[in-house]
Amino acid sequence: MRKADLINQIADKTGIPKVDVLVTLEAMFKEVKDVLSQGENIYIRGFGSFITKKRAAKIGRNIKKNVAVEIPEHFIPAFKPAKEFVQEVKKLKTVKEGQPNPDEEM
Incomplete structure (x- = not known):
């Protein structure tokens, strides 16, 4: 499964627009990277x-x-x-x- 497939599946199951799911996932990925790069x-x-x-x-x-x-x-x-x-x-x-x-x- 690719990121696009994951976004489509989440959007279908929740009814949230794909753009909002994409923004949310990107924000989560960025936050994980930032927190780990700070040693937490x-x-x-x-x-x-x-x-x-x-x-x-x-x-x-x-x-x-x-x-x-x-x-x-x-x-x-x-x-x-x-x-x-x-x-x-x-x-x-x-x-x-x-x-x-x-x-x-x-």
């Missing part, structure tokens, strides 16, 4: 948490030049689903067509 976490009961994880400094390798590169410590955004969310997804029997299935070998 967002907790949404029954859905999950948007958190920042700290990655330790390490030595990487540029394989083209075969040179060691120091990668400084940094933070990355992450999402941790709530238990209720995980339980609903576990009930899923198949992956819909067009979706990658991680269980299948390539």
Whole structure:
């Protein structure tokens, strides 16, 4: 599902105009980015948490030049689903067509 599909589905279920749904979703996405970039976490009961994880400094390798590169410590955004969310997804029997299935070998 793409963002446009999500907007259409929300608009159909709620009766809110698509433009208003788009503005609301964009505002939510922007707020999540802003809050996480300030080092704070967002907790949404029954859905999950948007958190920042700290990655330790390490030595990487540029394989083209075969040179060691120091990668400084940094933070990355992450999402941790709530238990209720995980339980609903576990009930899923198949992956819909067009979706990658991680269980299948390539």
